[in-house]
Every structure is written in C-alpha cells, then in structure tokens.
Amino acid sequence: MQVLYFAWLRERIGIPKEQVETSAATVADLVAELRLREERYALAFSDMAAVKVAVDQEIVDLNAPLAGVREVAFFPPMTGG
C-alpha cells in the first residue's frame, strides 16, 4: 500500500511517500513495523498522541483495520484556516 507522511512527519522520515509491503492487520501494527525499520521512523512515531492517521483519505484511529486499504497517511494535528 501507499504510505504518505506530512509536515514534520515527512521531514523526520525524509520522504513524502513510499510503497510499503505489509501484512499488518491494523494501523497500530503498521506503525510498530515502521518503528522497527530505522531510527528516523522510530523518532517520527515516538509520540503517537501527536500523530493523526487517515486511511483512504478518512481520519481513523490506530486500531483501524488495513484489509483492502490502498492509502495510509500519517500527519500531525491539522492547522488550516
């Protein structure tokens, strides 16, 4: 699936998006996998209270299932307007 990062998550991880092959069942499982990859992921996901998640462009929480999902996005709380 496509994984996207925005704002300081994008900066910490160093890329705006990447293709990820995973069998993670939930968003939380995916985060756990990513954290183990490299220090920059561990750092970006060190405080999940500061991270929001969208699955196929809808805001969800960490226990949302990933079956059939094409796109997951991680970002800080939004500051538009």
Next chain:
Amino acid sequence: MQVLYFAWLRERIGIPKEQVETSAATVADLVAELRLREERYALAFSDMAAVKVAVDQEIVDLNAPLAGVREVAFFPPMTGG
C-alpha cells in the same frame, strides 16, 4: 424647537419637519399638544407604543424633559440593516 417626523409618521402628518413654539415640559406634553391640533396629528400619535422619540438626536422616553432642547424627532421602531 424643530420637530421632525419620519417614515409613516411623516406620511400621516404630511410634512417632514416644522418649527413648533411650545412651553411643553416633557415629550408627553408636546405629544398631547400636537394631538389637539388636527386630526392628522391625532391619527399619527394614536398609538404611542408604536412611536419612538429622539431629543437632540438621542433616543429618550416620553417623560423626557424639553428644557433647552433644539430638536425633537418622532418615528416608528427602526428597521435598518
């Protein structure tokens, strides 16, 4: 003093303003005097609940004193905006 009429009060009395010589002590006394003048005044001032008063361009109530006043205006509740 100068007496002004606006909106339907102006239409009923037939003039936008007039010079009135009076020794009325209050607005209510002035209204009583005007009512006695002619039918059109009596008609215009028949329901004082529907009439507002300004003295020297400040909204007042009927018992406001007229000593030293230069301008009295009668009009219906305002409908601006």
Next chain:
Amino acid sequence: MVVRVQAKDFDLGKEISALTAGRSDIGAIISFSGLVRDMAGDQPVFVMELEHYPGMTEKALEKIEAEANARWELQASLIIHRYGPLPAGANIVLVVTASPHRQAAFESAEFIMDFLKSRAPFWKKETGETGGKWVDARDTDEDALNKW
C-alpha cells in the same frame, strides 16, 4: 473606524482592499453585506426605499462602532449604510471588521449588525405589486440585542 451614510453603491472588494492596504498584521477579516431581497414573504418587492435621520444616523453608527472597538481587539472596522430607493438585489449595508483573531472578527461584526438593525435610525418601505408598505420592526431583532 469609518462610518459612511450614502446614497451611492459601494464596492466590497475595494473597501476591504483599502482597509488592509500596506499592512500585514491582520489575521481575520469579516464582511457582512445586506441586500434588498426580491420577495417579502410571498409578495414581490421591486424597490426598497430607505429613509434615515441625517445627523443622528452617523452618530448612532459611530456609537455602535466605538462600542464594538471597545469590546473586541479590532484592527479596522467599517460601516457603510445606503439610503434612498434601492432596487431588488442592490446593496443596503456593509460591515467589515478586522482582527488578529477570527472569533473577535466574527463576534464584532455580528454585534454591529444586531445593534444597527434596531438602534440606527433607518426605516424601510417596500414597494411591490400592491404598492408601498413600511417594514415592521421584528421582535427577534430587538431580542438579538439581549445576547450581548
């Protein structure tokens, strides 16, 4: 703080540009435009005649604007109110408020409109198919003042 009472039309875009020209400290601008509606209930309106009390009108609007500036942190404010015969669709009134914060801009614009409706000496007469009719003041407009 600017108040204008005029017969001629105004250009909302130009008015706001003039308020904000050369400055970059403003965070939020609200504009309220009131227009002549072509219907009053189920009756068509061709023209609305706005009568006012020259002299007192300006004073009343300045007082309302000063009160808004005392209550909220405003960087600019503007009230333009037209008078005379205005066809359906025409502009009647423009209120603009600018502030560092959106809440102050929203609240002050609503405050100004609420007081303007029943504290500024304007009277509306609508003319349609059945002739002219003075618009009655609405209790809800008077009630709107109580929230402030």
Next chain:
Amino acid sequence: MVVRVQAKDFDLGKEISALTAGRSDIGAIISFSGLVRDMAGDQPVFVMELEHYPGMTEKALEKIEAEANARWELQASLIIHRYGPLPAGANIVLVVTASPHRQAAFESAEFIMDFLKSRAPFWKKETGETGGKWVDARDTDEDALNKW
C-alpha cells in the same frame, strides 16, 4: 457549493460578485478572509508555508460545506484555501456564505471556519528570523467544534 484548493491568490470582491450575479433573492452575505500575520507571538513571520494532502483536502472541505448547507438555509457557499509559500499579509482562506437571513449566514460561515481549522488536512510552517517552525494545533480550535 464551490470548493477550490489552489496556490494562486483570490479576489474576494470578484468571488462574491460571481456568486451573486444575476440574482436578487439573497439577503445576507458573509465573507471570512484569513491572512498570514507578520507576527507569531513576539516573533516575526516572513513567510508561511501551507502544506496539504491533495485529494483528501478537497473531500474534507466538500464534506464541511455540505454539512453547513444541510444545517442552514444557504443560497450559495464558497471555500477557497491556498497552499504553498505565502508571505506575511497574503490571503490564506476565503469562506463565503449567502442566505435570506443574516443569522444563518453568520453561523454557517463560523461553522465552516471552525471545522476547517481542525478537520481539513492543512499544516502551517512559519519561517522568521530563527528559521522554520511548524504551527502547533491549538486546543481552543478543537474546543470550538463542541459548540456545534
């Protein structure tokens, strides 16, 4: 109902003229403009970088606008939100609502802004003398949603 997410600037006056052209049934129009302030607290801001999530942004704005139209009797509504690097004083966002009644126009514009602040996927980075800094979401913005 119109939503636009764009890098280029907008002209508030032209946008409102376009919404109201050829109609005379509108009674009240509210516009909210949000601008880049040149200070954040006591720190100067030279430029604000607006990042967003293309695709999701449009969906989120359309959802907020549809909800406003479901709650209030609106005759027109418009949301324009810019992205990219915006200098101090530049326009960020424009929200316009039109209704027969002023209360509906005021409330729906405020509703749209409140939800846009914390439900549309935009992120602001301010750059001043000391470099760039991501703007923190404010609890008061999240709290603002509870009143609706």
